[in-house]
Amino acid sequence: MASAAAPEQGSFFANLLRDRRVVLSGLLTFVVAIFFWTQSRYPALNQKAAMGGDTNMSGIAFDEVLEWVPDSGLLWDITVNTVNWIYTNWKGMTFGVLFAACALTLLGLIERRGFNNRFANAALGAAIGTPLGVCVNCAAPIARGLHSAGMRLETTLSALVASPTLNVIVVSMSFALLPLHMATLKLVGALAFVLIGVPILTRIFHADGMDDAALSRMQGKVDDRRGWIARKLEALRPLPVPASDVDSWPKAFAWLAKTFSRNLLFIIAVTVPMMLLAGALGAILITFFDFDDFRRAIGVPTSTPTILLAMGFIAAVCIFLPVPIAFDVILAVILINAGWPVRYVMPLLFALGCYSVYSMMIVGRAISWRISLAMMASLAALAVVLGVAANWIDKTVQEDRHEANIAFLANAKSLRIAPGEVSQSFAKLDRDAIPAVDYVPAALAVEHDGPGAVQVSQVAPLNAPSTGAEKGFTRLMGNEIGLDLPPKTTGFEVLEPYTFFWGLAAGDTTGDGWVDIVLARSGAIGGLAYFRNVGGAFKQVPLSLGPVDGQFVGTVMLSDLNGDARPDMLVSAFLQGTHIFWNRDGEFSWEDRVDLDNGEAGLVGAPGFADLDNDGDLDILAANWTIGTSANNGNPYLLSSQDRIFWNDGKGGFETQVLTGVPGESLTSLIEDIDGNGLPDLIIGDDVSTADKIYLNQGDRKFRLARKSDGIVPYLTRTSMSVDMGDTDNDLVDEFYVAQIAWDNWRVDSVSPELSYCSLKEFGVEDSRECFLQLRRRSMAMNSAHSLYSECANIEDAAYRWVCAAQSLVWRASFVNDTSDCAQLAKLGGEWEKMCKVAARPRFKDAEEVMEREDYVGGIRKRNIFFKRNAKGMFEDVTKANGVAQPGWSWNSRFVDLDQDGWQDIFVATGMAYHRNTLPNAFYRNRAGKGFVRAEENFGLADNVPSTTYALIDYDRDGDMDVIRSSAVTQPIVHRNDAPQGGAIWVRLEDALGNRDGVGARIVLTTDDGVKRAREIRQSGGFGSGIYPQAHFGIGQAKQGTRLEVTWRDGSKTALAGQFAPGSEIVLRRSR
Structure with missing residues (x-):
């Protein structure tokens, strides 16, 4: 041990414990550490570990106080990245500053602060730093405090690096989320540097550092170089006080208050300004060269020297950035999944977060610039070496995983359910039993301006309102009203598009x-289920569509395309074609169809x-989907997904x-005249990209792509999932809602089972334990799949x-552009082999650059958007004021007055089938045009079964709007109003x-209280749910409607005056 005066009596530790200052300082340090560890540091790390690659990220931060928006200007981008970085780090930095002051106070009382062995001192630093659980930026003030308290140089530097790299949760995250060889290399590299590298560096750059006198001389030189303010603050630090002068607890408390406060002020002054400077420097760097730019840049090198230069460049940039703890692991997961080669991910994984420009400035000013820069350079060099090692090991790992999957798939069986295993017996439908809906002529004054x-005519409700709920909705399972479609979960429900x-x-x-329902069957079965409405209950009737009966139907819609007053059926089967089946009085057949050329x-x-072309018939916008996120390799711009219009020729052709x-x-797609020129425009929302498009209709079947400018x-x-428009404040001008993946950090795939539907008996769950196991299997199947590093075994x-294994093979086909093994998937049935080959189809070249050059609108992440038109007719983002930003993983999201109080609400379907837990549907209840409030619990609309699609109809004709939801994991779900x-x-x-x-017509209803409400007849918008073309007006406490105004699609106007009950x-x- 370092030399010290011999104790006057008893042991070293006994003397310490007799010093009341040591007891109080130790207790304060313990309280500060325990509070931050239990209330902030470790809960935050656990959250990040649970979320993995789904963690929200913004620039070099996790949290978002200021929102980044596309093309908002360089100064704003830098400000956003800086402020978000400060907010992400403020808790950790607060802990770092407080703990540094505690350490400075406590260690100032201890003379024995190190060993006479550099490696032992480094090990002591590792022991101090490992449990801290803070990022390297937050550990910098602690290191500064340790150094000012006289701790050995090796101890200070090792603690600085050990805190972000050797923390038990960060290490666990690495092994849980990353390939084993990468996690191992990261851990070995960190241990080697902390325990061996630091002692060697201090030996080289501070050879006499073990000598107390030399250490004091170095401290004096540093003090001389310190700024005026820092020197004054150093002078304010309390002089040592003998323990004998603090002979009572009140004196000890007074000493602690004075000493700790002065030490805290000193630590703040010498660390916080540089923290802010470091955050700004990191923000500037990431603004000019973000991780997307990284990805594009690393695709260029091909020779060994240029590859090594690229690795060195990545390491240099990452060692500079002051990122929060675990940022390295989470970003590495994202980049691996996006297709980054491991030779580039490994340097980033190691260099990012083990040091930073902030740590460099703290160590340089407090200890030595030579040592500080040497640490930065050696860590960056070690990152490159680890990248080379990872790349060498990676080839063997990839081959082993791939061969294991191929071997297992050799014994695979079809996941399809044989037709004979699915009961298809139907009782004959007695049409005479269907209650007649008798429309009678209405005695109303009609004003019509236009042709024709x-x-x-009108009809009153046929059924009395149900009385199941005192307020809002009663939840029923589909089979209770005849929508009997039990789930068939054989594994298909885990993967896109089936999920x-x-x-x-x-x-x-x-x-x-009576409104009928058509539902797509599970991917394990294929085909459609057709349910006729028999007076408010449903009966399944036969539907034979030839080969479609065995294909997975991703999309089904009903729309009258030939003007015969019967809706025809559009069916799009995954990788099997898109067809129009003509409706012949409720019957559909394979022989009576037209095939659409959808490439x-x-x-x-x-x-x-x-x-779209004002010729009196409905045209079809085909916004296309091919492979989704399953195998986009960070490049979701497949040429096969090019969108199309099918122009109706009025003769049965397109x-x-x-x-x-x-x-x-x-x-999602929405057809609406968004620019006010009288022609319907096209709004198309795409997943996992910034390729959302607005096509402005120029007439004569010509469209211009709208620019951000x-x-x-x-x-x-x-991650656009749904778009819709509707008038929410009764000013006769529609608002605009865009939905995507939008949730808070803690909501992602939580490990808490109470959010699951498995515990709800009303969903027909007989064995909740087996249900939870089934959810776990789904989650594992998705989470273990990977293009290169699958853990299916x-x-x-x-x-x-x-x-x-099949999903991994599909991903691999995309990542390495190799479809030679796709034939292995033929045994599974369905479209698996095709899916594998599709994954390697060509992409749109330089998509990101093209979108930037052509001024695409661009997109934001993590929240939904509520737009309102301003006085100039442009849309402004008023999401925050309306409270509709984060309902969860959003799908079909529509404006509808579900409570019929006269104000349109928003209903959002949420969830994913392979997540163990989901959020309930979001019912945003309109507060009389003054924003929205979550109200699904109060209105019987909350449950945790994942939903993507729903229909809004009055299925029982009792005068109110009901909700029917499809489900891949339960029977259909009905919310009866x-x-x-x-x-x-x-x-x-x-x-x-x-x-x-009358699609495209606009209707305005005036009630006897003078309120006007507007609706438009649409058959677009939302997600995956065909819309029944009918306008629904909740009228609240009004007694009746008094005037109805219709603007037909061709501009003709009709007005009705009278009493509408x-x-x-x-x-x-x-x-x-």
């Missing part, structure tokens, strides 16, 4: 006044129907037009291991001069 004549394309269409297929697209992910623009994996919208979203269930807050009036159009259902349906028929 308008007749009006979220749960096709659902609603329409009156026979014109009897090589996987399916029409987001169809929309509207009269002409194809391919839309220009960067293709994306489209999940047009100012129509400031931005859209990055850890899955015991054979079916889900097959799924994991039993106790709305007011009445409703329904309006439907029948147009013999334009498209039959609540619950009634008004039908306007325009004839030639």
Whole structure:
């Protein structure tokens, strides 16, 4: 041990404990450490470990106080990155500063602060730093405090590096989330540097550092170089006080308050300004060269020297950035999944977070610039060496994992359920048993300006309102009302597209006044289930569509495409084609169809129907989807996903037009005149990209891609799932809602089981334990799959291991552009072999650069967007004021007045089938045009079954809006509206001069309280759910409607005056 005066009596530790200052200082240090560890540091690390690659990230920060938006200007980008970095680090920095002051106070009382062996001192530093659980930036003040307290140089530097790299949770995260060889190399590299590298560096650059006198001389030189303020503060630090002078507890408390406060002020002064400077420098660097730029840059090197230079460049940049703890692990997971080669990920993984520009400045000013720069250089060099080692090992690891999957798939069996195993016996439908819906002529004053004549009829509700709920909705399982479609979970439900394309269409297929339902079956079965509405209950009837009966139908929609007053059926089967089946009085057949030329697209992910060219019939927007996130290799711009328009020729045929623009994996589309020129425009939302597009209709079947500089919208979203428009404040101007993956950090795949639907008996879960195990299998199948480093062998269930291996093979085909093994998937059935080959299809070249050059609108992450038009007619983001930002993993999101209080609400379907836990559906209840409040619990709309699609219809014709949700893991779910807050009036159009259902028409209803409300007839928007073309007006406490104004698609106007009773349906028929 270092020399010290011999104790006067007893042992060293006994003397320390007799010193009241030591007791109080130690207690304060313990309290500070325990408080921050239990309330901040370790809970935050546990959260990041649970979230893994789903963790929210912004620049070099996790948290977001200021929001980054596309093309917001360089100064704003730097400000955003700086402020977010400060907010992310403030808790850790606070702990670092307080702990440093505690250490300076406590260690100032201890003379024995090191060993006479550099390696032992380094080991002591590792022991101090490892449990701290703070990033290298937050550890810098602690290191400064240790140094000022006289700790050996090796101890100080080792503690600085050990805190972010050797923390038990960070190490556990590495082994849980990263390939084993990368996690091992990271740990070995950190241990080697902390225990061996630091002593060697101090030996080289501070050879006499073990001598107390030399240490004092170095400290004096540093003091001389210190700034005026720091020297003054150093002078304010309390002089040593003998223990004999502190002979009572009050004196000890007074000493602690004085000494700790002065030490704290000193630590703040010498560390916090540099912390802010370091954050700004890191923000500037990441603003000019973000990780997307990294990815594009590393695709260039091909020779060994240039590859090594690229690795060195990555290490140099990453060693500079002052990132929060665990940022390195999480970013590495994301980049591996995005296709970064391991030779580039490994230097980033090691260099990022083990040191930083802030640590460099602290060590340089407090100890030595030579040592500080030597540490930075040696850590960066070690990162490159580890990258070389990882790259060498990686080839063997990849081959072993791939061969294991191939060997297991050799014994795979089909995951499809044989047709004979699915019961398809149907009782004959007695049409005479369906209650008649008798529309009677309405005695109303009709004013019509335009071609044709308008007749009006109406009908009252056929059924009395149900009484199951005192307020809001009663939740039913589909089989309780005849929608009997039990889930078939054989593994398909884990993977895209099967995990979220749960096709659902609603329409009156026979014109009897009752809305029928068509549901897509599980991917394990294929085909569609057709349910006729028999007076408010459903009966399944046969539906034979030839080969489609065995194919997975991702999208099904009902829309009258030939003007015969019966909705036809659009069916898009994954990788099997897209068809229109003509409705013949409620019957559909394979022989009576037209095939749409949709190129090589996987399916029409987001169809929309509207009269785009003013010729009186409905055209089809095909916003396409091919492979989604399954195998996009960080490049989700497949040429096969190019969007199309199918122009209706009015004779049963369609002409194809391919839309220009960067293709994306489209999940939603909306057709709406967004620029006010009287022509319907196209809004297409794509997943995992910034390729969302607004096509402005120029007439004559020509469209112009809207630019950000047009100012129509400031931005859209990055993971777009749903778009819709509706008037929420009754000013007759529609608002605009865009939904995507939008949740808080803690909500992702929580390990707490109470959020799961397995504990809810009403969902027919007989064995909750088996249900939880099934959820775990799904989660493991998805989480263990990987293009290069799959861990499928850890899955015991054979079916889900097959799924994991198959998914890994599909991803691998994309990542290495090799489809030679895709034939191994043929045994699984369905489209698996095709899916594997599709993954390697060509991408749109230089998509990111093209979108930037052509001024695409761009998108933001992590929250939904609520737009409102300003006085200039442009959309402004007012999401925060309306409280609709983060409902969860959002899917179908629509404006609808569910409580019928006269104000349109927003209902958001949420969740993913392979997440162990999900959030409940979000019902944003409108607060009379003054924003929204979450109210699903109060209105019976909350449950945790993941949902992506739903239909909004009054299926029982009792005068209120019901919700029918499809589900991949349970029976369909019905929310029956039993106790709305007011009445409703329904309006439907029948147009013999334009498209039959009046799609594109706008309707304004005036009630007896003078309030006007607007609706538009649309058959687009949302996600995966066909819309029944009918306008629904909740009227609240108004007693009746008094005036109805219709602007038809061709601009003709009709006005009705009279009395419209609540619950009634008004039908306007325009004839030639």
